[in-house]
Amino acid sequence: MAERVRVREIDDDEGRRLLRIVRRGSGSVVTWRRAQMILLSAQRMPVAKIADVTFTSADRVRDVIHNFNRDGFASLYPKYKGGRPKTFTLPERREIKKIAKSTPTEHDLPFSTWSLSKLADFLVAEGVVDDISHEGLRVLLREEGVSFQKVKTWKASRGNFGQTNYSGAKSGIVGMVRTWAMELQRAGITANAVCPVAATAMTETVPFLAPYIEGMKNGEPLPDIIRREVGLGTPEDAAGIISFLASDAAAEITGQAFAVGGDRLALWSHPDLTAVEYHDGGWSADDIAAQWNGTFGDTVQSVGEEFPEELMAK
Template sequence: MNLEGKAGIVTGAGRGIGRAIALLMAKEGASVIVNDPGAGRNGEVTTERPADEVVAEIAKTGAKAVANYESVAHYVSAGRMVAQCAETFGKIDFVVNAAGVLRERMIWNMTEDDFDTVIAVHLKGTWNMAHHAIKLMRRERLGRIVTFSSDAFKGSVGQCNYAAAKAGIIGLTRTIARECGPYGITANAMCPFAATRMTVNDAVIANWKRRVEAGLLTQAEFDSRMAMPGPEFVAPMVAYLCTDAAKDVNGQIFHAEKSHYHTYAYGEVARSIYKYENNGEFTVDELIKLIPSSLMAGIANVAPAKEA
């Protein structure tokens, strides 16, 4: 019971990783607001209420959980969610941002709505939740923000909206960590790898097959995606980050999957060149000569041009 007496919110907790986290947090003694509007994979409105099922599952164990059906993408709704937690449980110790949608298209086919929707749920939604929760956490000088980034932050074909949101979440998380650490609040980002409806479904598998045929995905990558482990392996790391024991784990990026967690050193300087003459000003001619043998030595184009 490592979270005994704690209370907080897990967003997108009706399914997938959020659900696994809500169940584990409750098992560890926390009271949980189980948020999920029951959105479709692409963010479409449905009549599904998966939050109710998770609340019922938690209730069977004797732990406390209450459903919330609002969208993290709306500033006012996120504020209501935080208020609901404070009113229901008398406090808010953690916010875990596991809500998510996908709209996958190459940049030239992506609509403005595809871009805006994904940014709204992931990046703006994470900011909305943190913004409202931290106002209360700061008064208590205690809090945990766990955000969900993705390995897609490195760049991911067909996901420019999602990759941009996930990279943005890293900058947001690391800034929250620096701003709020002095108030006893930590913020860390997770990059999970788990089989959920987001990652493994018929349409996705068909798309992976097409990518293998087009040489955009190796067969080994395809096989590893097909053998993706469940979301329950991600949840322990998130629960750990919300414990008192993790009070000095702050501003980090974690990758989590079955039997393997690692950190990312994002933003570390890799290579440098210096200019001492000419007031430190490089010329373009110098760069044309210098860069291939220094900053870019041995580094290949991530996607070289092909014949049309």
């Protein structure tokens, strides 16, 4: 029978640091996955269950916990070797190519497009290779004829991976409310959207939230760090904003989208133009390619909600 393994006691500062790692959703996939394992272990989740929700082996989970207990946060960060690119075997090259041509969401990762750093981290985390430099990966992909678009970050808004129907419906409601606000203004009627973030059967499927929601079922309160930094609460937490918007105090507020959950109340921005350029006679594909880096490349929008750098990357 395997020895029972559990992370050492985590203090409040360490818990907040781990949560920041997991919440950022950008940076090192290796760090994100390791931090997630440590947090789940701190919530007394068994190794076998952690392996299930993080899609890895129990042995790998035990290694991550042992290393953290011994070396602390330094053990969460991958170390890449510089110098001459490593030579990979044919099976390794095939697997790297296969993963590079897949999408991160197929592996339950919180971003939609690979970058070199994210792909390298994932290959190491999954044990496809022991180590790989970004330049070595770049060379290998070029030799294999693989290219992919790099996205800058995965943060703050607009989409939940694996929930196309949910995201589409909620985005449609916000657009509808903003149109209603204009159409109903002449009648003195206001229209606003409220986006609650609460512990439900759906949010329970998010691995890093599962232990907290399970605790709620057992009568335990949500910790402050979840109610404030994650902004997760109960359905009852939405009552205040609903009552406010129905009151005389909110008579002039219309066309807005509010997010509420736990101790956090937020106001979402409207979609807006981020870059504009003009070209006489219209735009061909070549015209766009020539102008892209000069005007649009630096203003590409991020994708996805900022959930757990690290209750999930560096």
